[in-house]
Amino acid sequence: MFLRTGDDKTMRCRDIRRQLHPYLSGQLTPAQRLRVGRHLVQCERCYAAFQAELATIRHLEAHLPALGRPSAIQLARIWQNVKAQTRQASARRADLRPASALLTLTLALVCAAFIFRGSLSTAVAAPLPPLPAVVRTTAAPLFTETPEPLSNVSIHPTASLTAAQVRLPSAAPAPSARKP
Amino acid sequence: MAYSARDPSEETHFQDLIARCQQGDQAAYEALYNAVASDVYRLAYSLLLHPQDSEDVVQEVMVYVFRSLHQFDPKRGSFRTWLYTITVSRCRNARRRKWLPTVALSSLLGMKSEPRAPISQSPEVAVAWRDACESIERALSKLSPRLREAVVLRYGQGLTYREMAEVLDCPQKTAESRVRLAHEALRNSLSEVELGLLEEFGSA
Numbered sequence: 001m002f003l004r005t006g007d008d009k010t011m012r013c014r015d016i017r018r019q020l021h022p023y024l025s026g027q028l029t030p031a032q033r034l035r036v037g038r039h040l041v042q043c044e045r046c047y048a049a050f051q052a053e054l055a056t057i058r059h060l061e062a063h064l065p066a067l068g069r070p071s072a073i074q075l076a077r078i079w080q081n082v083k084a085q086t087r088q089a090s091a092r093r094a095d096l097r098p099a100s101a102l103l104t105l106t107l108a109l110v111c112a113a114f115i116f117r118g119s120l121s122t123a124v125a126a127p128l129p130p131l132p133a134v135v136r137t138t139a140a141p142l143f144t145e146t147p148e149p150l151s152n153v154s155i156h157p158t159a160s161l162t163a164a165q166v167r168l169p170s171a172a173p174a175p176s177a178r179k180p
Numbered sequence: 181m182a183y184s185a186r187d188p189s190e191e192t193h194f195q196d197l198i199a200r201c202q203q204g205d206q207a208a209y210e211a212l213y214n215a216v217a218s219d220v221y222r223l224a225y226s227l228l229l230h231p232q233d234s235e236d237v238v239q240e241v242m243v244y245v246f247r248s249l250h251q252f253d254p255k256r257g258s259f260r261t262w263l264y265t266i267t268v269s270r271c272r273n274a275r276r277r278k279w280l281p282t283v284a285l286s287s288l289l290g291m292k293s294e295p296r297a298p299i300s301q302s303p304e305v306a307v308a309w310r311d312a313c314e315s316i317e318r319a320l321s322k323l324s325p326r327l328r329e330a331v332v333l334r335y336g337q338g339l340t341y342r343e344m345a346e347v348l349d350c351p352q353k354t355a356e357s358r359v360r361l362a363h364e365a366l367r368n369s370l371s372e373v374e375l376g377l378l379e380e381f382g383s384a
Contacts, residue, residue, distance in 0.1 A: 021360040027341075056367050057335075063316045064336035066309075068225025068234065075217050078235055082213065082242045089247065 012039065016046050020053045194259040198249055213242060216260075219337065220267050226332040227271040229321055233278065237270045244270075257346055264337065264347045268329060275325060319369045323362055330358035331366070 016039045022028050023036045040047050070078075197215070200208035220241055224234040244266060252262055320328055333339045333347060344355040 018360075021363055022356070025341075025356075025359075027356065052367055053363065056363055056370070059312075059316070059370075060331065060335040060366070063312055064226065064332065065222070065338075067313055067316060067320075067336065068222045068229075068231075070218055070221040070225075074221070074231075074235065075214075078217065078221075078238050078242070079210070079213055081239050082246070085239070085243050086209075086246055089243070 013043060013046055016040070016043070017049050020046075020050050023050075024053060024057060190260075191254075191258050195254060198252065198259070201246070201249055209246060216263055217242065219260075220263065223264060223267050223332065223337055224271055226320065226336050227268070227325070227328060228274060229317060233274050237267065237274055240270050241267050258343075261339075261343050261346050264333065264339070265349075268333075268347055272325070315370060319366050322369045323365055327358055327362040327365060330355060331362035334359050 016036055019028065019032065019036050023033060028036065040050055194212070194215070197208050197212045201212060217238060221234055221238045224237040224241075225231065228234050228237065241263070245263060252259065256262075320331070323331065329348060330344065333344050334341075339347065341352050341355050341359075344359075345352040348355060348358075
C-alpha cells in the first residue's frame, strides 16, 4: 500500500514537472492550472523545479533579445551591399529587356511561320481516295489444276548425266623419278 | 527589444512602406530596411552564432524581400512572420552550405562579436552583461538547430506559439514541445555559477 502511494506520488511529480512550462506560458486550462498550483504548494521538490523553470525563462527573456545586436556600422555596410546588389539586378534586367523582347519576337515569328506553312500544305494536298465500303474476300484458290506427273516434265539433257558420264580430268601422272 | 507580433500599428506601418516600395519610392526601401534589419541580424546571429555568416544572411534576405514584395500576402500572415520565415530558411541553407558544427565557430576562431551592453552602464555592469550574454551563447551553441530556432523565436523575437508554427512550418504543439525541450537542455547546460551570475545581473 505504501509502495503504491509512493509510486503514485512519483508519477504525479513527473506529470506536474512536464506541465511546468505550459503552466508558466499560460497554456493550461483553469482546471489544470489549479491542479498544478495545488501540487506546487505541497511538494518542495516540484516547487524548486518550478523556480528553476521560472528563472530560465526570465534569463532567456532578458538576454536573448540582446544577443548578437548589430552595430550601426555593420547595418550601414549591409545596406550598402543590399543597395548595390539590388541595383545590379535591376540593371541586368534592364539590359536583358531588349534581348528578351527580340527573342520573344523571333519565337513568335517562327511559330507563325510554322502555323502558316502547315495550313498551306493542308489546303494544297489532294484528298485521299475513299476506302471501299466492303472488301470482298475471294474464296477461289489460286491454283486449281492438279500437279503434272514428274515423268511428263521434260528435263534438260544435262540434268540426266551421271557422274561417270561427266568427263572428269584424269588423275595427275605419278611423278617420275628424276635422273641424277 | 523583443518585438510584439501582435502590435497592429507596426503592421500598418509595414503595409504603408510596402505600398510605397511598390510605387518605386527609394526612401521607403531604406525605411523598411532600418525597421527590420537589426531584428533579422539578431535572429540570424542567434541561429548561426557567426557574425560574417549572419551578415551574409541579412543581405540575402533583404535583397530577396525587396525583389519579392509583390509576393507578400497580408491575408496569409504578418510581414514579420514572412520575414522570419525567409530568414530561418536562409539560415538553414547557410548552415547546410558551410556545414557549420553545433559548437560556435566564432568561439573557435576568435571571431566573436562583442555583445552590446545597454548604453550608459558602468564598466562592471558592462562586463557582467557580456559574461551573461556569453554564457547564454555557450548554452545556445549546445542546442540542436531545431531547438535553437524554437527558443530564439520565442524569447529572442517574442513570437507566439502560433506564429512560431507558421515560421517553422510545423504544428503548434510541435513548436511548444521544442521550446519545452530547449528549456530542459538550457537549464542543464547553464551551470549553477552561470545561473547565479545571470540572477545577479538580472536583479542589478
